[in-house]
Amino acid sequence: MPELPEVETVRRGLNKLVSGQKITALRIDYNRMIKSDLTTFKNNLINQTIHEVNRRGKYLLFELGEQTLISHLRMEGKWLSYLSTDIPDNKHFHGFFDLSNGQTLVYQDVRKFGTMELVRTDKLADFFSDKRIGPEPTETDFNLRTFQHQLSGSQKKIKPYLLDQSLVAGLGNIYVDEVLWLAKIHPSEIARHLSAKKVAELRGAVIHILEKAVKYGGSTIRSYKNALGLDGTMQDYLQVYGKTGQPCARCGTPIEKYKLAGRGTHFCPKCQKLKKV
DNA sequence: ATGGATGTTTCACC
DNA sequence: AGGTGAAACATCCA
Numbered sequence: 001m002p003e004l005p006e007v008e009t010v011r012r013g014l015n016k017l018v019s020g021q022k023i024t025a026l027r028i029d030y031n032r033m034i035k036s037d038l039t040t041f042k043n044n045l046i047n048q049t050i051h052e053v054n055r056r057g058k059y060l061l062f063e064l065g066e067q068t069l070i071s072h073l074r075m076e077g078k079w080l081s082y083l084s085t086d087i088p089d090n091k092h093f094h095g096f097f098d099l100s101n102g103q104t105l106v107y108q109d110v111r112k113f114g115t116m117e118l119v120r121t122d123k124l125a126d127f128f129s130d131k132r133i134g135p136e137p138t139e140t141d142f143n144l145r146t147f148q149h150q151l152s153g154s155q156k157k158i159k160p161y162l163l164d165q166s167l168v169a170g171l172g173n174i175y176v177d178e179v180l181w182l183a184k185i186h187p188s189e190i191a192r193h194l195s196a197k198k199v200a201e202l203r204g205a206v207i208h209i210l211e212k213a214v215k216y217g218g219s220t221i222r223s224y225k226n227a228l229g230l231d232g233t234m235q236d237y238l239q240v241y242g243k244t245g246q247p248c249a250r251c252g253t254p255i256e257k258y259k260l261a262g263r264g265t266h267f268c269p270k271c272q273k274l275k276k277v
Numbered sequence: 278a279t280g281g282a283t284g285t286t287t288c289a290c291c
Numbered sequence: 292a293g294g295t296g297a298a299a300c301a302t303c304c305a
Contacts (some may be wrong), residue, residue, distance in 0.1 A: 003284060032299085058285080074285045076301085092301085111300045113285065131286095156293065163285090172284055221284065222303085241284095262296070264282075 002073040004137065004170025005213030005234060007058050010079060013228045014060070014105075015053040017081050021099040022049045030094035033109070036117035044118055045069065045097075057133050057169030061124075068121045071107075077114030079228050080106040132166040137210045142168050148199045151191040158194070158202075159187035160261040168206055174219060174241045177266045179205045181240045181248075186274040187265045193275045212237065240266040 002010070023045050028034060034041050044067055054061040060079075062069035071077070082088070084104040087096070095107035095116070107114070119127055135141040150167055151158075161167060162176050171179065180187050183205040185198065194202065213219065218232035221242070239249050244257040248268040257266050 006284070072285080074299095075283070076285095109300090110302070111283090111285095113299060115286090154292090160294085165286090174284055219284075261294070 002058055002077070003172030003175050003213075003218075004055075004058055004210055005175070005216075006218035006232065007060060007073065007170075008055055008214050009218045009232060010073070010228055011053050011055045011060055014079055017103065017228075018050045018062075018099060018105060019052050020049065021101050021103075022047060023097050024100055025098040027096045028094070029096075030109075030112060033094060033107075033112065033115055034117065035115050036119065041116075041118050050099075056124075056128060057136070057165060058172070059128075059133075063121070066121055067118050068124055070115075070117050070119060070127070072115045073109075074111070074113035074115065076111045077107065077109040080108055081228060082106060132164075134166050134168045137168050137170050137206050139207060142203060142207060144200055144203055147203055148196055151194055151199055154191040156191050157187070157260065158185060158189045158191050159263075159265060161191055162206075163261070163263070168203075170210055171206065173263050174221070174238065175209050175213060177241045178239060179209045180272065181266075181268060182209060184271050186272045187260055187267055189274060240268065242266070 026042060026045055028042070031038055048064040051063045051065065054063060058072060060071040062071065081103050084098055084102055087104055087106065090108065092108050092110045093106050094109055094112070097105040099105060135143065147167060154161060159176055159180060162171050177187070183198070183202045185194065185202060213234040216232055216234040216237065219235040219238065220232045221235055240255050243255045243266060245254050247253065248255055248271060251268065251270050253268055253270040255266055256269050257264055259265065
């Protein structure tokens with residue numbers, strides 16, 4: 001499910017459920033999802049109190065004090081909560097965290113792409129800089145000058161560049177298409193061909209779209225059952241994602257779809273023209 | 278009914 | 292450098 005707005009929605013739900021709870025027991029049924037040492041993971045998590053759940057980009061951060069549990073949902077990871085005595089059978093449940101309030105936090109992941117790891121909290125900044133995770137998409141963190149400088153020095157196509165998380169954290173395949181439509185930029189546009197003014201508009205669109213999506217609780221698309229906190233309605237406001245063949249809200253031209261860097265890419269061929277070189 | 282696509286990330290290879 | 296394809300895995304749809 002998760003781009004930043006969906007992860008943020010999950011975070012808010014989780015935070016209410018688990019803040020102040022102690023992990024009294026845990027079971028991992030799919031060891032490969034644990035990226036840090038498995039034995040250390042289990043030993044160090046037991047009896048830890050979850051102070052709060054934070055977020056950085058698309059990563060969930062369970063704050064335990066000295067250590068932080070980092071969870072990335074990738075394509076289909078979900079966190080669920082059940083009364084410990086009342087957990088249904090499900091072949092896609094891979095992690096079970098019993099809490100002191102009698103609830104069990106369950107990690108579900110149909111495709112098993114999601115990851116968890118335990119890191120020392122004082123190494124968190126290193127973790128994110130090693131992964132080249134850019135600033136949060138906010139007015140204060142997402143610096144326009146830096147963004148302009150990065151784009152002006154790059155020959156990369158703008159959509160894949162925005163997806164790599166280094167310019168700004170949190171965009172995924174849905175919202176990047178929405179952002180580029182709003183800013184009237186072709187997904188295959190070369191980064192350094194964008195004017196300073198366009199880059200400023202692009203930054204504004206990133207902040208605006210992600211803020212709006214958070215406000216609406218993210219998008220719930222082709223996902224049969226809601227996960228924790230995932231009752232989003234942002235799908236009702238999407239302009240291009242999944243709108244192939246439907247008229248552009250601005251000009252009426254049918255939305256087109258093509259493949260770019262392996263991802264389905266939606267755009268308006270009239271509003272989002274490629275610059276002539 | 279088989280191939281392609283799916284809200285992600287990372288790596289190998291031109 | 293930058294682009295593409297594939298892989299991790301399971302399910303759904305045309």
